[in-house]
Amino acid sequence: MQIYLPIAELSVSIWLLLGLGGAVGYLSGLFGVGGGFLLTPLLIFIGVPPPVAVATSANQVVAASVSAVYAHWRKDNVDFKMGTMLLLGGLAGSSFGTYLFTVLKRIGQLDAVIALSYVIILGTIGGMMLTESIRALRAKPGTTPVVRRKRLNDHAFIRALPFKMRFRKSQLYISALMPLVLGFLVGILAAIMGVGAGFLLVPAMIYLLGMPTAIVVGTSLFQIIFVTANVTMLHAITTQTVDVTLALMLLVGSVIGAQYGVRHGARLRGEQIRGLLAALVLAVAIALAIELILPPDDQFFLEAGPR
Amino acid sequence: MKWLGFILMLLCGATEAFAQATPNAPRGPVPADAPLITDLSSHLIAITSSFTGTDLLLFGAIDEPGEVVVVVRGPTSTSVVRRKRPTLGFWLTRRSESYDNVPAYYAVASSKPLKEIAPVNLLQRLQIGTENLRFRYLGPRRPDDVAHYHQSIVRLKIRDGLYRENIGAIDFLGPKLFRTAISFPSTVPVGTYQTEVYLIRDNRIVAAQSTPLFIDKQGIEQQVYDFSRAEPAVYGLVAVLLAVFSGWLAAVVFRRG
Numbered sequence: 001m002q003i004y005l006p007i008a009e010l011s012v013s014i015w016l017l018l019g020l021g022g023a024v025g026y027l028s029g030l031f032g033v034g035g036g037f038l039l040t041p042l043l044i045f046i047g048v049p050p051p052v053a054v055a056t057s058a059n060q061v062v063a064a065s066v067s068a069v070y071a072h073w074r075k076d077n078v079d080f081k082m083g084t085m086l087l088l089g090g091l092a093g094s095s096f097g098t099y100l101f102t103v104l105k106r107i108g109q110l111d112a113v114i115a116l117s118y119v120i121i122l123g124t125i126g127g128m129m130l131t132e133s134i135r136a137l138r139a140k141p142g143t144t145p146v147v148r149r150k151r152l153n154d155h156a157f158i159r160a161l162p163f164k165m166r167f168r169k170s171q172l173y174i175s176a177l178m179p180l181v182l183g184f185l186v187g188i189l190a191a192i193m194g195v196g197a198g199f200l201l202v203p204a205m206i207y208l209l210g211m212p213t214a215i216v217v218g219t220s221l222f223q224i225i226f227v228t229a230n231v232t233m234l235h236a237i238t239t240q241t242v243d244v245t246l247a248l249m250l251l252v253g254s255v256i257g258a259q260y261g262v263r264h265g266a267r268l269r270g271e272q273i274r275g276l277l278a279a280l281v282l283a284v285a286i287a288l289a290i291e292l293i294l295p296p297d298d299q300f301f302l303e304a305g306p307r
Numbered sequence: 308m309k310w311l312g313f314i315l316m317l318l319c320g321a322t323e324a325f326a327q328a329t330p331n332a333p334r335g336p337v338p339a340d341a342p343l344i345t346d347l348s349s350h351l352i353a354i355t356s357s358f359t360g361t362d363l364l365l366f367g368a369i370d371e372p373g374e375v376v377v378v379v380r381g382p383t384s385t386s387v388v389r390r391k392r393p394t395l396g397f398w399l400t401r402r403s404e405s406y407d408n409v410p411a412y413y414a415v416a417s418s419k420p421l422k423e424i425a426p427v428n429l430l431q432r433l434q435i436g437t438e439n440l441r442f443r444y445l446g447p448r449r450p451d452d453v454a455h456y457h458q459s460i461v462r463l464k465i466r467d468g469l470y471r472e473n474i475g476a477i478d479f480l481g482p483k484l485f486r487t488a489i490s491f492p493s494t495v496p497v498g499t500y501q502t503e504v505y506l507i508r509d510n511r512i513v514a515a516q517s518t519p520l521f522i523d524k525q526g527i528e529q530q531v532y533d534f535s536r537a538e539p540a541v542y543g544l545v546a547v548l549l550a551v552f553s554g555w556l557a558a559v560v561f562r563r564g
Contacts, residue, residue, distance in 0.1 A: 004358045004493065006528040007535060011359045011493035059546050066554030071562075108389045112399045229547045236543025240535055244546050245356075245528075251550070255557040292397045298466075299398075300459035303387045 007243035008052045014249065016046065021253025025064070028254070029261020030268075031277040032068070032217065034061040034224060036195035037122060039250070040114070041284055050111050052243050054101075055235035057194035059247045061228045064254060065196060065221045072218030079169035079215050083222040085179035086186075086201075090227035093187020098234040101191055105239070108303070112292075117193055119289045125199055126281035133275035170211045170219075178209055183223060191231050196224035199281065342370040343506045343514035350518070352491060353525040360493040363520070365502065366486040373508035374417065374424045375477050378435055379489055379520070381412030381469075382498035385445065388456040388463075404456040406442035411496040413437065413464070416473040416487045424507050435505075437461045437470050468492040497522050 002011045020042055028035035036057045043053035072078055104110040161175035182204055186197045201220040205211045211219070236242045265273060345367030352361055365377055386409040392401040417424060421436045431439045442457060464470035469492065477487045489502075500520040506513045524532050535542045 002357060002359045002493075004354060004356050004528055006524060006532040009494060009496070059550050062547055062550035063554035063557075066551050067558045070555065070558035108387065108400045108403045112397070116397070225551075229551075232547050232550070233540070233543040236535065236546060237539045240539055242535070242543060242546050244531060244535075244542075244549065247546060247550065251553050255553065255561075258557070259561045292399075294398075295393075296391055296398055298459075298463065299391050300456070300463060301389055301391070302460060302463045303389065 003245065003249065005048075005052075005243050005246050007241060008048050008056075008246060010047060012046065012048075017246070017249040018253040020046070021060075021250035022257035023253075024250070025254025025257025026261040026264075027257075027280065028064055028068075029258035029263075030265040031261075031273060031280075032265070033277070034064045034068075034196035034198050034228075035254070036061040036197075036228075037118070037193070037199065037281070038284060040194040041118065041288060043246075044114075048243075048246070049241070050114055051101075051105060051235075051239055051241040052246070054114065054192070054194035055232065055239060055241040056243045056246050056250070058190065058228045058231040058235065059242055059244075060250050060254065061194075061196045062225060062232060063251050064258070065225045065228065067255070067258065069218060069221040069225060072221060075218075077215045077218035078222050079167060079211070079219045080222070081165075082167045082170050082172075082179055082209075082211065083219045085165070085176055086183035086219070086223040087226050089180035089183025089185075090187035090190070090223055091183075091230050093184035094191045094227050094231045095187075095234060096184075097188035097191025098231065098238055100188065101235075102238055104192075114193060115288050115292050117189065119285050119292065121189065121193075121200065122281050122285035123289070125203070126278050126285055128203075129274060129278035130282060133271050133278055136271040137275060169215060170209070172210060174209065182208065183227075186223075187227050187230075190224075190227050191234070194231075196221075196228050198224055199277075341514065343504060343516055344368050345504045345516055345518070347502060347518060347520060350520055352495075352520070352522040354495075354497065354523065354528060355526050356528055358493060358528075360495070361491050363489045363491070364486060365489055365504070366484070367504060367516075368483050369485065369506055369514075370483070371506065371508065371513055372482075373506045373513050374419050375485055376415065376417040376421070376424060376435060376505040376507060377477065377487055377489070378433075378503045378505075379412065379414040380501045380503070381410045381496060381522075382500070383408045383410050385409070386442075386460060388459050390456070390459075404453060405445040406457070406460065407445050408441065408443040409460060410440070411498065412469050412491070412500065413440065414471040414473070414489055416476045416489070418475065418477040418479070418485070420474050425512075426510050429510070429512070433505075437465070437472055467494065469494070491522070495522060497524055 001014045003014045004011045024035040024039050024042070027038060039060060040053050040057040043057065044050050101110065104113050158178065161177050163176045164173060165176040166173050186201050189195060189197045189200065198220050201223070202216055205216045205220060206213060232242055345365060348364035352363070369375065385405060385407050387403050387405050389400045389403045391398045394401065415436055421430055430436055434440050440461065442460060444453060461470060471490065473487070477485050479485045500522060502518045502520050504516045506515070523529065
């Protein structure tokens with residue numbers, strides 16, 4: 001059964017969309033991530049124009065994050081003050097990112113920049129996660145592996161930054177510039193890649209800001225909801241590429257898929273989950289890198305000009 | 308020459324399309340003994356949620372011997388052709404060329420190969436055949452290899468099923484009646500299309516007829532599309548609220564289950 005997508009202007013199988021949403025939802029439930037980094041490339045792969053894929057994925061991540069933040073919020077695992085600082089940076093960053101997006105689209109480099117951002121960022125993060133989880137899995141079960149994590153927040157330069165602020169929930173007294181800049185950078189990625197960028201935000205909050213692990217996920221989700229909502233709004237207004245029909249189809253699949261993912265995720269060990277997620281992130285990066293490196297079928301490609 | 312287009316357009320009640328007709332589209336008053344009469348199985352293609360592309364039937368009768376050529380043109384717009392070249396190990400866009408006057412859709416069907424029917428200058432003048440389409444180059448100067456880009460538009464459009472050449476695809480039922488099928492893929496753009504039928508004999512046009520064809524989104528698809536264009540901020544807000552609500556609903560429902 002086919003469904004016509006009014007903004008993407010193409011007809012796609014309903015089952016394919018439900019399956020895609022279900023698979024991404026399952027993985028996001030399993031790994032506790034938003035799944036935007038999987039959804040955008042998959043949508044492009046099935047023929048959705050890249051701008052529509054990015055904007056619609058951002059919309060989808062809003063739903064996934066709301067669904068996930070609920071549990072964390074009930075457990076009081078959200079640092080709203082830190083989240084707000086990240087968010088202020090994120091709103092500015094995603095607005096700048098959307099502007100960048102329209103400029104890149106105009107000069108014809110958008111597809112390449114989307115693909116390159118994915119390859120570089122997912123490749124780096126995936127590689128780091130994989131080495132760490134392999135090390136953790138190799139350690140004898142039962143004994144806690146002694147991993148000396150370098151916490152960058154102890155660095156003299158970071159301690160010297162002005163505008164110090166107290167974050168009670170995170171038990172931190174750090175410069176407000178840190179979460180603002182971090183939020184800004186992640187916001188740019190959200191606008192260009194259609195992701196919540198939780199896979200980048202979570203490690204940065206632990207190692208760079210020095211936040212306690214327990215409240216990191218909830219706080220990052222809190223920030224991601226508003227940043228991806230902002231990205232959705234801005235894309236709806238400037239690039240007009242948010243396809244509600246597509247988003248709804250994906251939502252239905254992902255909501256159901258996520259429940260199974262969460263259930264199965266509970267049976268796995270933390271290191272196993274991180275290892276699998278790392279492998280998945282790397283696989284996406286490699287697949288996109290191959291596409292950029294291999295010669296295309298046709299060197300020329302066509303785009304509709306400004307109407 | 309004898310033209311039928313005008314009357315047929317009035318019959319269709321589609322005078323607004325008349326103004327948008329391509330400059331080459333033949334039209335004018337028609338005498339009663341018209342040598343060419345044609346019509347489409349439908350003058351409106353509605354893009355609904357189940358639209359996967361469609362076929363239209365164009366049929367007609369000729370009163371004089373000759374060869375038949377059918378041309379369908381979509382609305383024209385600006386197109387950008389980009390070329391990827393290896394750059395630091397990656398295939399990245401290196402050059403773009405823009406063209407105006409590019410039909411979104413173009414189909415030609417003929418009873419014989421075009422070159423056997425009419426001289427090249429006639430085909431060029433009426434832009435019959437994909438190699439005779441004249442796109443307007445939008446650039447400060449004309450680089451030597453710009454022809455590559457021009458040809459690429461046609462090649463890419465043919466690959467996507469938006470340009471079609473069906474030589475010999477006009478079926479004659481006896482000496483006078485003919486018909487041909489025109490295919491539209493699911494990606495066909497909306498707008499006012501023009502269908503032209505030519506009767507050609509001895510290298511000249513004996514009769515010609517032009518009929519409009521409308522392709523429009525309908526029902527919920529059109530409402531969603533129009534809404535996204537007319538009220539982009541409200542549309543965005545609705546999209547966000549929809550996502551927030553379904554995310555919340557999922558969290559609440561499945562927490563109990």
